[in-house]
Amino acid sequence: MTRYTVVALTVGVALAVACASTTPGSAARSPQGNAHSTPSSPPSAAQALRTCVDRWNQDNMVGWGPTLVSISVRRLRAREADHLGIYDHRPHCTASLAVFAPRDTQTGCSGEAVMPGHPKFCVSTEATFVCVINKLGGYECSRYADGAPPLRNKNARTNERGVLTLDVALVGTHATPPLAWQRRYPHIDGFIHPWRREGKLRPGLTFDQAGGTRHYHGTCFVGTEFTHDTAALRCVSDVQFDPCFPPTANWNRRGTIIACAAAGSTSFGRFVITRRS
DSSP: OOOOOOOOOSSOOOOOGGGGOOOTTOOOBOTTSOBOSOTTSOOOHHHHHHHHHHHHHHTTOTTSOSEEEEEEEEOOOHHHHHHHTOOOOSOEEEEEEEEEEEOBTTTBTTTSEEOTTOTTEEEEEEEEEEEEEOTTSOEEEEOOOTTOOOOOSOOEEEOTTOOEEESSOOTTOOOOOOOHHHHHSOEETTEEOOBOTTSOBOTTOEEOOTTTTOOEEEEEEEOOSSOOOTTOEEEESSSEEEEEEOSSSOOOSTTOEEEEOOTTOSEEEEEEEOSOO
């Protein structure tokens, strides 16, 4: 499987333990459900895990299932960090997902297991995809399973729409309110679809002004490995940007401005098509 170089055009998408934080003004709950901390106090381990799960589902991760999952607040392993290009030693909301694929009508699962509860899919726990939350609340994922570690400490699963459910409910925890961008904008796999039908950015979304008027230019192609949004593209300059979003269906022409961003970002990089694909 080809591994792409992915460059986020937006600024400041550093990873943090934002997945484990509650929203301002909310109090963490004890296992009995009683408030026991101030808004500035860290959440309990159970509530932190609940927030990781809630953020995943609020990101609308439709491209990630059905499969078996280990989700936790932890540090990345070395091979996982290599797959994502992230070398941050702090703990983050991290989901390891067993490799999965539709079951072949002729060969079945070719020796691998059938996904429990989903007979049309196969699953292998010998290698994993990995997704890590960023400070915007969007999960950054790698689909490159070659060389990845096997699934360990399975504690959840996703269905065919990517909805994640823990094997054991977290008693005494409370739902995490969605982030502003999750409430306001249509998004798939954590990536905001930035354009209105008439080809203008949705209100509240902007092009990144870092670097002044500079923009990237080159060629864009249909398809991406990072979202199931059918409108998404990958664009190539001296580096590759993925995913990117065109303003209209008639995008493959010189001068069209394409918007590229990281998961959860409301600020988009400007990519201008100078060569048709």
